[in-house]
Amino acid sequence: MRKLVPIVAVLAAACSPEAGSDEADATVDVPQLSEARLKEMTQTLSSDEFEGRAPMTPGETKTIEYLAQQMEAAGLQPGNDGSWFQEVPLVEMSVDEDSADIELSGEGLEETTLAYGDDQVIWTKRIQPNVGVQNSELVFVGYGIVAPERGWNDYEGIDMAGKTAVILVNDPDWETEELEGDFNGRAMTYYGRWTYKYEEAARQGAAAALIIHDTEPAAYGWATVESSWSGPQIDMDREDGGSERVAIEGWLQKDAAEMILGASDQSLDELTERAQSGELTPMPLGVSMTASLENDIRRGMSNNVIGILPGSERPDEYVLYTAHWDHLGRCAPGEEDEICNGAFDNATGTAGLVELGRAHAEAGPADRSLIFLAVTAEESGLLGSAYYAENPVYPLSQTVGGLNMDGLNVYGQTRDVVVIGAGKSELEGYLEEAVLAQDRRIDVESSPEKGYYYRSDHFSLAKKGVPMLYAEGGVDLVEGGSERGQQLADDYTENRYHLAGDEYDADWNWDGAVEDLQLNFRIGRELANSEEWPNWNEGDEFRAVREESRQAAGSQ
Structure with missing residues (x-):
């Protein structure tokens, strides 16, 4: 689900000096990975024949069978008790779009319809054929955050039962330049994610929750909202049938939100400023919403694909590589090109996963076991990885750490490597050594x-305590520099991210992808031949759960 990281501006190599070792440096022979195989796998996975690789479709069947064949050819072994697959129970719900308009009523509005797609996109996580709200009062709740440890409660003093929360995207201090503030300054916290906002609205007892879309803080345009949240929506097939969620979740076009607030004699800009200051209390808008959804429900199984290279000395300790194989399937019904092929996102990363498996297999067994996990339903909310984290094939307490790949650099070698969420774990020490060996820098x-x-x-995996590294080539291109890298990043974001234009390009330059995969090979190999157990850094939110799991493993 990622986009290219924009131009980096500040050099900061957050790392642990204890991680890694000179001895490991000397023993890692970094291979020359095959550009030809990366191209072939990416082109195959993103071809129209694979129909956009949506879970629970013929495209999935072709994808997972192809990946199992490629992993076997790479020299890996089936990773789930003799099988290449881990079943993941999912449910798909398709909204009847003709039923999905929102009817508004209130002073200054009379009766106004918000059209599905143009003005709003709504859905439900409740696994029911018919879901709706009737005359639900809209309440503006700022950023929709309840964070007692930060002294923040956007729902303070209101009973949300039967009401609809209208919420700003991101968190209050996202516009600041520094990385310090009530919500980590410019760095988004989990409170800023749309997933959290819907979950919190449900905890507050709301009937519905609508997030106001704004391109810059959301990090994608309205076209991405339409393509990602319309059409069949996939979720875990939960035992409670999604009953704990609000009845209706959705996005509001910014213009539609401004129209609603204007009818209440309110300004979105002024309310946003107050919400950022923490001075805003929940504000009923004098507008009510009626909406109903008719859903076609289909249950089925999707699959994670797992390969393993068993360790020679400590096979019950594991180093994990992850990438998601899925994409959006058919994303623009009725258009000339309706398939979201997902070539960059994430056929490239999946190809990289298999090629790393081949490289490790050719290098021979490491001391620890290496796991290669291609997960399903990332585009639907990280569902495949979440299922693995809840139902691990290999104990998470025995998983040393891991590396994730979500889109490879196909624009050429870069002078920089970017750490996503820098400063979180001791794995960054391993990264620093690998980057220095390539005469690059960490930004x-x-x-x-x-x-x-x-x-x-x-x-x-991080939420369960497993240290996970997410790093990738930056955009300071060796050929073209930062200006060219910025142009390519912006072009992808605006024209291809989660759109039908994300297709394989024979002119892509794979030198950067190969270089980045060599980093991941080296880090994984050092971890697998080491006796160290890297941890989250002091003060990190995941350190406590990691230490608890390791202590439990040691007491068994």
Whole structure:
């Protein structure tokens, strides 16, 4: 689900000096990975034949069978008790778009319709054929955050039962330049993610929750909202049927939100400023919403694909590589090109996963076991990795750490490497050594407000305590520099991210992808031949759960 990281501006190599070792440096023979195989796998996975690789479709069947064949040919072994696959129970719900308009009523509005697609996109996580709200009062709740440890409560003093929360995207201090503030300054916290906002609205007892879309703090345009949240929506097939979620979740076009607020004699800019200051209390808008959804429900199984290279000395200790194989499937029904092929996102990363498996297999077994996990349903909310984290094939307490790949650099070699969520774990020490060996530098991401850390599969494992590294080539191109890198980053974001234009390009330059994969090979190999157990840094939110899991493993 990631986009190219924009130009980095500040040099910051956050790392642990204890991580890595000179001895490991000397023993790692970094291979020359095959550009030809990367191209072939990426082109195959992103071809129209694979139909955009949506879970629970014929495209999935072709994808997972192809990946199992490629992993076997690479020299890996089936990773789930003799099988290449881990079943992941999912449910798909398709909204009847003709049923999905929102009817508003209130002073200054009379009766106003917000059209599905143009003005709003709504859905439900409740696994029911018919879901709706009737005359639900809209309440503006700022950023929709309840954070007692930060002295912040956007819902203070209001009973949200039966009401609809209208919420700003991101968190309050995303526009600041520094990385310090109530919500880590410019760096997004989990409170800024749309997933959190819907979850919190449900905890507050709301009937519905609508997030106001704004391109810069959301980090994508309205076209991405339409393509990502319309059409069939996939979720975990939960035992409670999604009953704990609000009845209706969705996005509001910014113009539609301004119209609603204007009818209440309110200004979105002024309310946003007050919400950022923490002075705003929940504000009923004098407008009510009626909406109903008719859903076609289909249950089924998707699959994670798992390969393993067993360790020779400590096979019950594991180093993990992850990438998601899925994409959006058919994303623009009725258009001339309706397939979202997902070539960059994430056929490239999946190809890289298999090629790393081949490189490790050719190098021979490491001391620890190496796991290669291609997960499903990342684009639907990190569902495949979340399922693995809840139902691990290999104990997470025995998983040393991991590396995630979500889109490879196909624009040429870069002088920089960017750490997503820098400063979190001791794995960054291993990265620093590998980067120095390539005569490159480590830079921080220049747009931490966009929350890339929470938008790919490493996050599912991190929440369970497993140290996970998410690093990739930056955009300071060896040929073209930062200006050219910025142009390419912007072009991808605006014209191809989660759109039908994300297709394989024979003119891509794979030198950067190969170089970045060599970094990941080296780091994984050092971890696998080491006896160290890298931890999260002191003060990190995931350190406590990691230490608890390791202590539990030691007591068994």
